């Protein structure tokens with residue numbers, strides 16, 4: 001995700017922090033200032049905030065490591081002020097796997113809460129009061145951290161997409177129903193919860209609840225449209241949608257020459273070609289940056305490029321949708337028996353499905369899907 005800083009890497013999973021978290025730290029500092037707290041209390045509040053986000057990171061790590069057990073790759077975890085996102089390569093269609101992956105996150109928080117409860121002195125209650133960021137006693141802060149973990153588990157178990165509870169619900173329904181039926185019912189139950197949140201927000205005059213409600217409502221829609229896209233893509237192979245015209249740049253080309261090509265081509269990504277085979281995916285900004293830094297004489301291969309993720313021409317489109325959805329403009333080289341045939345991208349596949357498979361109603365829905373995915 002743009003604007004994220006890599007903090008560390010745990011067993012091949014990169015942990016990123018979004019810059020907006022600094023705003024949250026700033027907000028904590030301002031609240032402390034208004035309360036007239038001293039520097040020690042401020043330090044303690046920031047430490048508490050860090051501990052909360054460490055727990056969120058562990059929650060996401062729980063999902064990622066469980067996904068790995070089923071051979072599903074998970075590369076990145078991004079921490080945002082609203083929580084964490086683990087980008088898991090694809091969500092399994094198998095309900096048992098989906099159930100275990102979705103439960104792993106909230107279970108981590110419950111586990112942390114239990115550990116905290118065990119190490120706390122007897123008689124300290126976890127459910128004492130809502131967490132307060134200004135506390136300065138180690139015991140109460142630890143108890144607050146326990147409360148936060150219980151709240152994280154409960155919030156994530158709300159049976160609505162995009163919360164883990166929504167996926168758990170779909171997985172449970174999936175033992176009896178097919179994936180499409182299960183998703184539709186789970187999305188509808190999610191919408192019901194969204195309405196409850198909005199009504200509760202009005203009744204209790206709370207602004208936060210309706211916001212969660214709207215968030216859940218949009219997510220339920222995205223999940224349904226995504227499913228529709230998947231069903232439209234059924235039985236379509238990558239070999240049908242592959243673009244034979246692609247933007248390839250030779251690895252040995254100089255930055256200066258490539259910059260001239262950029263002037264007449266507005267693609268965001270280019271394939272780095274060497275001996276008729278793609279060896280990398282180059283973001284145009286990398287070339288622009290090299291020009292700005294006056295590195296005209298460098299070859300493109302000397303710039304930083306991403307390793308291509310090769311797809312197989314015989315793969316079904318629906319199996320790679322999740323992978324493509326991580327970045328709708330990114331291009332993926334398609335190989336047919338070690339022979340490079342062309343490229344695909346999510347945007348292109350959506351266009352293909354709109355032209356060849358969709359009716360007018362789908363067209364509107366899929367168009368909104370493209371915007372919702374960002």
Ligand SMILES: [Zn+2]
Nearest residue numbers: 105106156164
């Ligand atoms: Zn989760």
